[in-house]
Amino acid sequence: MTTATILVVDDDREMRVSLVHLLESAGYNAVIAKNAQAGLEAIHTSAPDVILSDVRMPEMDGLEFQRKAREISNVPVILISAHGDIPMAVGALQDGAYSFVEKPFEPRRLLGILKNAVRMKRLEDSTKLLQSRLAELTDLERILIGNSPQIAAVRDLIFDFAVSNANVLILGETGTGKELAARALHDLGTSPSAPFVPINCAAIPPERFEETVFGTTQNPRGLMSQANGGTLFLDELSSMPHGTQAKILRAIETKQYQRIGETDVQTAELRVISAASDQIAQMVTEKSFREDLLFRLNTLVIELPSLADRGEDVLLLFRHYTQRLSQLYELPMPKLTNDDISALMSYDWPGNVRELQNVAERRVLAERRGGGSVRLAIARQTSLQPFPGTLREAVAAFEREVISRSIQDENGRMDDVAAALGIGRRTLNEKIVKLDLDKDALLEK
Numbered sequence: 001m002t003t004a005t006i007l008v009v010d011d012d013r014e015m016r017v018s019l020v021h022l023l024e025s026a027g028y029n030a031v032i033a034k035n036a037q038a039g040l041e042a043i044h045t046s047a048p049d050v051i052l053s054d055v056r057m058p059e060m061d062g063l064e065f066q067r068k069a070r071e072i073s074n075v076p077v078i079l080i081s082a083h084g085d086i087p088m089a090v091g092a093l094q095d096g097a098y099s100f101v102e103k104p105f106e107p108r109r110l111l112g113i114l115k116n117a118v119r120m121k122r123l124e125d126s127t128k129l130l131q132s133r134l135a136e137l138t139d140l141e142r143i144l145i146g147n148s149p150q151i152a153a154v155r156d157l158i159f160d161f162a163v164s165n166a167n168v169l170i171l172g173e174t175g176t177g178k179e180l181a182a183r184a185l186h187d188l189g190t191s192p193s194a195p196f197v198p199i200n201c202a203a204i205p206p207e208r209f210e211e212t213v214f215g216t217t218q219n220p221r222g223l224m225s226q227a228n229g230g231t232l233f234l235d236e237l238s239s240m241p242h243g244t245q246a247k248i249l250r251a252i253e254t255k256q257y258q259r260i261g262e263t264d265v266q267t268a269e270l271r272v273i274s275a276a277s278d279q280i281a282q283m284v285t286e287k288s289f290r291e292d293l294l295f296r297l298n299t300l301v302i303e304l305p306s307l308a309d310r311g312e313d314v315l316l317l318f319r320h321y322t323q324r325l326s327q328l329y330e331l332p333m334p335k336l337t338n339d340d341i342s343a344l345m346s347y348d349w350p351g352n353v354r355e356l357q358n359v360a361e362r363r364v365l366a367e368r369r370g371g372g373s374v375r376l377a378i379a380r381q382t383s384l385q386p387f388p389g390t391l392r393e394a395v396a397a398f399e400r401e402v403i404s405r406s407i408q409d410e411n412g413r414m415d416d417v418a419a420a421l422g423i424g425r426r427t428l429n430e431k432i433v434k435l436d437l438d439k440d441a442l443l444e445k
Contacts, residue, residue, distance in 0.1 A: 004118045005029040007048035009039035009065065010080070011057045019052060026111050036060035036068075043073050050098075050117045055081040055088060063092050070096045074124060076117040080105065098338065120341060123312055144177065144184065145320055146313035150305035154181065157302050162188035167252070169237075169297050170275045172304030174436060175354030178275035179235060181302060185273055186231045194230030197223050202239035202434060209244050214251075214266075215259040224257055228268045237276035237297070238283055238433045242290075242426075249293040272297060279433050288429045307349040307356060314344050317353060318374075321360035331367040340374040347378055400435045403428070404442050412443050 006028045008019045016032050023030040031046045033039035036057055042048070051069060055062035066077040076098035081088070093100065098120075099113050144155055161168055162185050170178045179198065186196045204212050215222025224232065234240070240248065251257040252272055256265050274297045283289035307314060319336070326333040334340075349355055359377045366372025403421065410416040418428040432439070 003027060003029050004049040004122075005031060005046060006114065007031045007033060007039060007042050007046060007051045007075075009033045009036060009042075009051060009053040009057075009062070011035055011054065015054065015080075022107055022110070023114075026114075028114070036062070036065035039065060040068055040072070043069060043075060048075055049121050050114055051075050051077045052114075053077055053079055055079050055092075055100075063088055063095070066092055066097050067095055074121070076121055078110075078113060078117060120338060123315055123341060123345070144180065145317055146310055147316065148305070148310040148313045150310055151313060154302060154304060157300075158184050158188065161185060161300050161302070163190060164300065165190075165271050166299040167272045167274070167297050168300045168302060169294075170273065170302045170304065171278055171280070172275070173277060173306050173352055175352030176304040176306060177353050178304060179233065181304060182231075182233045182235075182273045182275060186233075186271075189231075189271075191230065195227050196231045196233065197227035198233040198235055199223055200235045202236035206241040206244075209241050210247065211260045213244075213248070214257050217259060217261045220259055222259065224251065224268050224270075225266065227270045229270065231271050231273055234272060234274040234297075236434075237274045238280050238289060238430075240289075242288060242430070245290045245293050249290065249296055252293075252296055274298075277433075277436070283429065283433055286426070286429050288426050288433070307352040312345075314349070314356065315341065317356055318344055318360055321357050322364055325361050325364040326367075329364060329368075331364055334363050334367060334372070337373070343373070343375040343378060396435060399431060400437065403431060403435065404437060407437075407439055407442050412439060414439075 006023050008016055008023070008030060010016050010019070010032075011034060016034075020030040020032060031042055031048060033042045036053070037060060039051065039053065043051070051066075053062045053065055057065070060068075062079050062081075066079065069075065069077055077092075077096075078098050079092055079100040080103060081100050082103050090100075098117050101110050101113065144151055144158075146152070158181060168182075168185060170181050172178050182198075183196060186192065186194075199213065201209075211219070211222070213223050215225055247257070251268070255269060256267055258265055280289060280294065284291045284294055307317075315336075323333055351358070359374065362377040362380060363372055363374055366377065403417070406417045406420050407414075410420060414428065415425060418425045421428065423431075
């Protein structure tokens with residue numbers, strides 16, 4: 001990263017010399033201006049990352065300077081004020097100044113404010129540059145937006161794997177965009193007009209899984225038949241019933257299957273793309289998922305990064321969603337404040353991109369009331385506990401609560417947990433994976 005440039009605007013020579021010495025010793029490039037007018041000119045010639053300006057200066061004071069600076073640039077302005085200038089400095093903050101430092105100032109505090117201001121400026125520059133590219137993005141980049149090395153590597157893999165007919169396993173946390181990646185693999189492949197048939201393994205009752213996939217005499221159009229000639233996408237792979245896994249494996253290996261209740265053999269030429277969390281490997285170790293089936297499905301592997309690991313992509317994605325949702329709801333696009341940026345970058349996003357989209361939608365809808373903040377939208381997200389909409393969701397929520405409490409009560413001894421719940425260890429393991437429970441996190445509470 002290039003060294004940041006700080007513009008110092010002060011009519012006091014001793015203060016300028018002192019600040020330049022402090023800034024250069026901290027590794028910054030320092031540019032000086034003896035008055036506000038020279039400072040405005042230096043914004044164009046020096047392209048500073050941050051401006052340090054005194055409040056009291058002849059001809060044009062720091063308050064007027066920072067207002068004019070904001071008209072021509074988005075460079076953060078930090079005001080240096082004497083004690084009596086604090087009311088004026090507070091007014092300047094309301095007008096858009098980044099911060100102010102009272103004389104005499106503590107060098108470490110000033111450098112800390114500078115560091116944050118530089119970071120904010122570069123984040124804003126980066127997101128504006130990336131946003132300007134949105135209209136020029138490829139179809140894949142529109143789906144997997146981001147400039148982090150992690151997401152760029154994912155896009156490269158999708159381009160490489162799309163032209164292959166080999167099966168692909170997509171790994172990633174909930175909300176990272178596994179189905180988007182699967183659809184991209186299909187759409188960029190050799191037959192984008194062929195069927196793309198998704199199966200959410202967690203949404204199909206175990207007793208109806210085989211008939212849903214293979215079809216029956218009464219309903220011959222099973223999902224396998226629908227995907228013939230195209231792509232079959234197995235989402236939530238870990239929730240596939242263990243008893244069905246052998247039949248799925250045989251169908252993938254032989255490209256043949258039988259409908260339930262029939263002896264005739266059907267054929268299906270298709271590519272299988274699967275999606276699962278990293279826990280699928282643990283399930284193989286614990287014998288709750290067939291190793292041979294996983295080996296058949298993971299010929300090629302793509303690992304999607306969590307949003308928390310994607311750095312500045314958070315800002316780009318948030319701007320993308322707020323822009324799109326503002327158009328949808330016909331509301332003004334919210335302007336990101338310094339506090340909004342801080343909230344977005346400091347939050348750990350356990351729900352990944354899906355959660356970010358929800359937060360963006362709440363922030364946009366807050367414009368109907370004339371305001372809001374990202375921090376408040378996140379707080380509502382974390383406190384939101386909706387009542388389950390279906391019986392299946394209610395049962396899952398109840399199971400999640402009971403198993404979680406039992407894990408905590410038995411201090412993580414899984415054999416004791418299974419005994420206390422009256423179920424087998426394999427069943428317990430399957431439910432832990434299906435309900436996306438984190439044993440270690442539960443024991444830390």
